[in-house]
Amino acid sequence: MDARISISSEQRSTEEALIATVEASFADCADPRMMQLMQSLVKHLHAFVRDVRLTEAEWDKAIEFLTAVGHITDDRRQEFILLSDVLGVSMQTINVNNQCVDDATEATVFGPFFVNDAPEISNGGDIAGGAPGQPCWVEGTVRDTAGKPVPGARIEVWEADEDGFYDVQYPNDRAAGRGHVFAGPEGRYSFWGLTPTPYPIPHDGPVGKMLEATGRSPMRASHLHFMVTAPGLRTLVTHIFVAGDELLKSDTVFGVKRSLIKDFVEQPAGTPTPDGRNLVGRTWTRTRFDIVLAPEIPR
Structure with missing residues (x-):
């Protein structure tokens, strides 16, 4: 149907009357915020339907799609987060x-791949857990916006292996490519991980089919996940990205920010490591990520 079709004033009035009726149905909601959310949701959903002149067949397909998203979601795979991500809503x-x-x-x-209770490692420890990939030394500090170190900050990290898979995508329950470390007395932290590589989001489900149908790539730019928490400071959920990655401008979940792009400098085989680790003739990379936590927002 042509979305530019002429709409009569009578038809327009009918559609607008329905919106007003549905909005009014929430007027007795005891929670003002809930009322605001529902009335705004109704307004914008109806605006979409009217803007594109949505057909009944298209709406049926949309319901089938959302049903499929729900069916594939379980405790190891969150397809709704993927959907939110690729639509830019998460960002x-x-x-x-x-x-x-x-x-x-x-x-x-x-x-969608964070896991609670990832193993604790000591400063300078290894999160790889045997996952395949090039070793990478990550170091930095945690401080607040006043410049004060944040000793004891909890730094959760997780990443895919060089084959593009997180540990939870494998059939076993081994923790690999993830862990948490606590910042030291001066706010310093360090750990061994893997040099991030590009990978596709899971695209064997309904979200992947949507991307394929719309000509979009499922590829994510190379990155390493962080979640940093400390009392009195805002929880930070972020990544760092690899400078020079050709996918930085087309990350499928729109997650790249210029300030988060870091140099991962490759070290020739035989280069001494910061902690004396023997990598038996292997190349490795190193990067620095200094973290600044914002004040906690009063609720």
Whole structure:
């Protein structure tokens, strides 16, 4: 149907009357915020339907799609997060809720592969857990926007292996490519991980089919996930990205921010490592990520 079709004033009035009726149905909601959310949702959903002159067959397809998203979601795979991510809704929600404060580190998407209770490692420890990939030394500091170190900050990290898979995508329950470390007395932290490589989001489900149908790539730019928490400071969920990655401008979940692009400098085989680790003739990379946490927002 041509979305530019002429709409009679009578038809327009009928459509607008329905919107008003549905909005009014929430007027007795005891929670003002809930009422605002529902009335705004109704207004924008109906605006979409009217803007594109949505057909009944198209709406049926949309319901089938959302049903399929629900069916494939389980405790190891969150297809709704993927859907939110590829539509840019996750990133926009982050933008709205993490406005810039001084030089605080910018936030980006959470992603669907975080796992609670990842193993603790000591400063300078290894999160790889045997996952394949080029070793990478990551170091930095955690401080607040006043420049004070944040000793004891909890730094959760997780990443895909060189084959593009997270540990939870494998059939076993081994923790690999993830862990948490606590910042030291001066706010310093370090760990061994893997040099990030590009990978596709899971695209064997309904979200992947949607991307294929619309001519979009499922590829994510190379990145390493962080979640940093400390009392009295805003929780930071972010990534760091690899400078020079050709996917930085087309990350399928729109998560790249310029400030989060870091140099991962390759070290020739035989280069001494910061902690004396023997890599038996292997190349490795190193990067630095200094983290600045914003003040906690009063609720």
